[in-house]
Amino acid sequence: xxxxxxxxxxxxxxxxxxxxxxxxxxxxxxxxxxxxxxxxxxxxxxxxxxxxxxxxxxxxxxxxxxxxxxxxxxxxxxxxxxxxxxxxxxxxxxxxxxxxxxxxxxxxxxxxxxxxxxxxxxxxxxxxxxxxxxxxxxxxxxxxxxxxxxxxxxxxxxxxxxxxxxxxxxxxxxxxxxxxxxxxxxxxxxxxxxxxxxxxxxxxxxxxxxxxxxxxxxxxxxx
DNA sequence: CTCCGGTAAT
DNA sequence: ATTACTGGAG
Numbered sequence: 001x002x003x004x005x006x007x008x009x010x011x012x013x014x015x016x017x018x019x020x021x022x023x024x025x026x027x028x029x030x031x032x033x034x035x036x037x038x039x040x041x042x043x044x045x046x047x048x049x050x051x052x053x054x055x056x057x058x059x060x061x062x063x064x065x066x067x068x069x070x071x072x073x074x075x076x077x078x079x080x081x082x083x084x085x086x087x088x089x090x091x092x093x094x095x096x097x098x099x100x101x102x103x104x105x106x107x108x109x110x111x112x113x114x115x116x117x118x119x120x121x122x123x124x125x126x127x128x129x130x131x132x133x134x135x136x137x138x139x140x141x142x143x144x145x146x147x148x149x150x151x152x153x154x155x156x157x158x159x160x161x162x163x164x165x166x167x168x169x170x171x172x173x174x175x176x177x178x179x180x181x182x183x184x185x186x187x188x189x190x191x192x193x194x195x196x197x198x199x200x201x202x203x204x205x206x207x208x209x210x211x212x213x214x215x216x217x218x219x220x221x222x223x
Numbered sequence: 224c225t226c227c228g229g230t231a232a233t
Numbered sequence: 234a235t236t237a238c239t240g241g242a243g
Contacts, residue, residue: 050240056230057239092228092238100241133241153239195239204237205233 008165009181011214015159015197016182016190018213023196030192039114039144041071046139047100047131051154052091060091073114076105100131119145134171142191148184150175150191155198162202162220 019027037045044064049057064087068075076084081098088094088101107129108114116122119141126137138151152160152174160166166177182190201208207222215221 046239049238051227051238052229052240053231053238055238059230090229092230093226093240094228096227096241131241135240139239151239154237155239191239199239 006164006219007217008160008163008219011163011217012165012178012181014213014217015163015202016193018201019193019197023193023200027189027192027196031189034143037144039140040073040108042140042144043104043126043132043136044071044076044101046136047097047104048088048091050097050136051093056091060088060094063087063090073105073108076101077109096131100129104129104132119147138175142188148179148187150178150182150187152178153191153195154204155202156191156194158204159194159198159202162207162218163214164219 034042045057045061048060064071067083067087068079081102084098084102085094088097091097107125111125113122113125116125122145123137123141126132126140127134135151135153138149141147142149142151150156152171156178157169157174160174160178161169165181166174168174178190179187201212207220209215209218209221209223212218212221212223215223
């Protein structure tokens with residue numbers, strides 16, 4: 001219900017339908033490969049991906065797998081920082097990320113974080129580690145612990161703001177707005193679908209509004 | 224708001 | 234040459 005014909009919830013639904021049709025198959029594959037990861041591996045992958053495109057993230061991950069065979073907190077804790085930095089270089093922000101990943105490995109060993117079953121407790125423990133923020137922790141909880149969360153990345157944030165789904169720019173406000181409109185079982189998939197849509201259509205630079213199914217419901221439409 | 228940052232797209 | 238990338242800290 002909207003007097004001026006701009007309804008963000010309708011826009012969101014149209015976008016998800018469109019994304020399902022166009023990127024659904026790809027997204028299914030991504031979900032499968034992500035769910036094979038261990039919790040620790042998922043954490044590492046998510047940290048590496050921070051503010052970095054997927055191609056470069058995969059390069060750094062490839063370097064890690066090649067060097068360690070199997071990635072574990074013990075191995076990360078032992079390796080020297082310079083080596084870790086060299087392996088992570090292609091992902092950018094490599095000094096920050098190396099330190100975060102090393103701190104994380106140490107804390108996991110010291111405080112036995114991987115034994116925590118309770119999602120809320122794990123969330124709080126992970127958030128204490130410098131370099132792990134709400135987006136990273138939400139991704140891990142959603143993918144590895146099946147929590148009904150819809151993690152908000154830069155693409156999803158952009159889409160939400162453009163269609164006017166939320167007036168607040170704060171992380172948890174945007175997340176709450178999305179979760180109000182998207183049923184819990186569908187949230188992980190919606191997360192990936194929205195990212196694909198944000199990369200391909202609702203792009204940051206030159207959004208393809210002519211190709212967008214929600215353009216007439218969108219506050220920022222250039223069509 | 225700025226910084227970290229190599230890489231690819233424009 | 235500039236901009237953005239599945240962010241987060243100071």
